[in-house]
Amino acid sequence: MNYEPVIGMEVHIELDTRSKMFCSCSAQFFGIEPNTNVCPVCLGMPGALPVINKRAVEFTIMTGLALNCQIQRHSVFARKNYFYPDLPKGYQISQYELPLCLNGYVDIQTEAGPKRIRVRRAHLEEDTGKLTHVGEHSLVDLNRAGVPLLEIVTEADIHSAEEAYAYVTKLRQLVRYLGVSTGDMEKGAMRCEVNLSLKNAESGEWGTKVEVKNLNSFRAVRNAIAYEIERQTQVLNSGGTIEQVTMGWDESNGRTVLQRTKEGDTGYRYFPEPDLPPLDLEQAWIDDIAAALPELPDAKLARYTGDYGLPAADAAVLAEDRAVAEFFDAAVAAATNEVDVSPKLISNWVSGELFRRLSESGADISAVKITPEQLVSLIKLVAGNTINQSAAKKVFGVMFDSGRAPQNIVEELGLQQISSADALRPIAQQVIAEHPGPVEQFKSGKEGIINFLVGQIMRATRGKADPKLAEQTLRDLMQD
Amino acid sequence: MAISRQDVLTIAKLARLTLTEDEINMFQEQLSDVLEYAAQLQTLDTTGVPPTASALPLNNVMRSDEVALSLDNEDALANAPDSDGRSFRVKAVLD
Numbered sequence: 001m002n003y004e005p006v007i008g009m010e011v012h013i014e015l016d017t018r019s020k021m022f023c024s025c026s027a028q029f030f031g032i033e034p035n036t037n038v039c040p041v042c043l044g045m046p047g048a049l050p051v052i053n054k055r056a057v058e059f060t061i062m063t064g065l066a067l068n069c070q071i072q073r074h075s076v077f078a079r080k081n082y083f084y085p086d087l088p089k090g091y092q093i094s095q096y097e098l099p100l101c102l103n104g105y106v107d108i109q110t111e112a113g114p115k116r117i118r119v120r121r122a123h124l125e126e127d128t129g130k131l132t133h134v135g136e137h138s139l140v141d142l143n144r145a146g147v148p149l150l151e152i153v154t155e156a157d158i159h160s161a162e163e164a165y166a167y168v169t170k171l172r173q174l175v176r177y178l179g180v181s182t183g184d185m186e187k188g189a190m191r192c193e194v195n196l197s198l199k200n201a202e203s204g205e206w207g208t209k210v211e212v213k214n215l216n217s218f219r220a221v222r223n224a225i226a227y228e229i230e231r232q233t234q235v236l237n238s239g240g241t242i243e244q245v246t247m248g249w250d251e252s253n254g255r256t257v258l259q260r261t262k263e264g265d266t267g268y269r270y271f272p273e274p275d276l277p278p279l280d281l282e283q284a285w286i287d288d289i290a291a292a293l294p295e296l297p298d299a300k301l302a303r304y305t306g307d308y309g310l311p312a313a314d315a316a317v318l319a320e321d322r323a324v325a326e327f328f329d330a331a332v333a334a335a336t337n338e339v340d341v342s343p344k345l346i347s348n349w350v351s352g353e354l355f356r357r358l359s360e361s362g363a364d365i366s367a368v369k370i371t372p373e374q375l376v377s378l379i380k381l382v383a384g385n386t387i388n389q390s391a392a393k394k395v396f397g398v399m400f401d402s403g404r405a406p407q408n409i410v411e412e413l414g415l416q417q418i419s420s421a422d423a424l425r426p427i428a429q430q431v432i433a434e435h436p437g438p439v440e441q442f443k444s445g446k447e448g449i450i451n452f453l454v455g456q457i458m459r460a461t462r463g464k465a466d467p468k469l470a471e472q473t474l475r476d477l478m479q480d
Numbered sequence: 481m482a483i484s485r486q487d488v489l490t491i492a493k494l495a496r497l498t499l500t501e502d503e504i505n506m507f508q509e510q511l512s513d514v515l516e517y518a519a520q521l522q523t524l525d526t527t528g529v530p531p532t533a534s535a536l537p538l539n540n541v542m543r544s545d546e547v548a549l550s551l552d553n554e555d556a557l558a559n560a561p562d563s564d565g566r567s568f569r570v571k572a573v574l575d
Contacts, residue, residue: 017545018545018546018547019545019546019547019548024543024546024547024548025547025548025550026547026550033553033566034553034566034567035553035556035557035566035567035568036550036552036553036556037550038550038551038556039550039551040551043551043556045559051541051542051543052541052542052543053542053543053545054542054543054544054545055544055545056545057542076533076534081494083496084573085568085570085573098533131573132567133572133573135572136571136572137569137570137571137572138569138570138571138572138573139564139566139567139568139569140567140568140569140570141566141567142556142568267494269494272533272534274534276541277534277536277538277539277540277541278533278534278539279539279540280539280540281540
């Protein structure tokens with residue numbers, strides 16, 4: 001029997017605010033002593049009242065706009081009631097009927113081309129504390145309780161593990177572009193859950209929905225979905241039925257395990273949070289936030305391939321990370337009046353030498369010493385024949401280490417290209433005299449040997465000769 | 481009655497309460513009374529009145545994203561029935 005996987009995703013993203021969602025405790029919890037960033041509000045002490053963190057609302061609006069959502073001017077927080085020691089109040093403040101963001105979409109790239117994943121809603125809530133199980137006890141650390149959490153829910157538009165992976169990757173790229181979250185799954189700043197069912201491809205009948213939680217790495221997202229598709233297919237093919245349950249992903253054993261039977265929404269007894277007045281946002285504020293959004297990856301990609309004519313693969317490499325894209329953009333802007341310095345040349349330098357040096361030194365682009373303007377100057381020196389390509393790479397290395405201007409380095413290292421035929425002729429003559437064998441081979445028609453002779457000139461000039469001119473000079477001399 | 485016996489059992493389960501037979505009957509009656517009393521509101525004509533989540537004449541109460549002092553760990557744990565000196569300690573919960 002053929003089944004089509006039908007997958008919806010819920011992704012929780014920790015917002016990178018300074019303070020918590022409803023109190024002024026620091027939102028830092030990673031590597032912090034337990035229960036040191038806590039106060040009466042996030043400890044759930046009687047009488048303590050929450051107050052909404054404005055920046056968390058702003059970050060949610062930014063993300064909602066980037067997800068092409070309709071931002072809801074009127075929105076309300078709600079209590080989600082359940083007993084679990086990770087939340088001392090006995091409820092989580094979340095949003096239910098009136099979330100901040102509705103009806104958006106994200107476009108992902110798949111092997112079959114671009115695909116649109118619809119976003120049903122995105123809402124703001126608070127994170128829970130951390131439990132550590134020790135023997136017959138559980139230790140509760142509430143530093144994370146109350147940290148702003150954005151939940152993004154898709155429609156069931158995802159049909160494979162690869163699409164889910166592409167979607168989560170795209171989300172992480174977006175929140176990093178926006179600067180609203182680190183998106184760091186390994187540190188729990190992004191956590192995924194999937195709802196997965198199998199639809200009978202022939203009858204069109206929908207299967208029972210299974211929830212899989214604890215997907216805390218990109219690998220886990222891919223592997224857990226692939227595993228669950230396989231598991232459900234086997235159960236159905238052997239005549240079994242799928243139960244509506246919550247599974248967890250067991251990373252070390254590479255399988256999903258039953259967590260608990262699902263409690264319906266009614267069990268949470270949602271109701272509007274009486275301690276928080278509703279939000280009725282001014283359209284002007286939403287407009288200001290929209291106007292201040294950075295250019296997003298899809299727009300950059302379109303500009304790089306459309307306006308600059310870059311190949312799609314090159315454009316994707318540049319647009320992947322906001323800091324890289326902005327470095328590239330600044331260099332292109334600095335080269336506006338330089339006919340010799342094309343976006344393609346800049347792209348080659350950024351994704352070539354710059355990336356190579358960054359990865360060798362383990363540095364981040366944000367700490368790079370070369371300015372975009374200096375890179376353009378360097379490319380100009382090559383285009384104007386002042387230095388050749390190999391000398392330029394040498395200069396680039398010094399620039400990368402020191403942040404100095406390329407002109408100074410060229411002069412100091414004496415790398416100016418020898419680009420006058422008069423200067424090169426005596427060197428070429430000497431090379432010809434010293435290598436009679438290759439010269440004979442060339443004269444008898446072995447064209448390729450010319451590269452060896454050019455190499456000898458480059459060696460004699462310590463790389464400073466203009467290779468094209470060197471070749472021409474050699475040809476002229478050997479014809480005589 | 482507005483509340484069934486099953487409703488009481490469900491609510492008790494969600495509230496982690498174990499009720500005696502007498503209590504089940506008592507709460508079924510009392511909760512029904514509460515609902516029936518509140519149901520009087522449903523006789524009002526609310527045509528054209530927008531639903532509201534809050535009776536207070538307030539909205540958009542927000543604070544700027546600034547960090548203030550938290551409690552000392554010792555104070556945070558002071559009311560806890562049990563701790564290991566850093567964290568709250570509860571009976572093992574593995575769900």
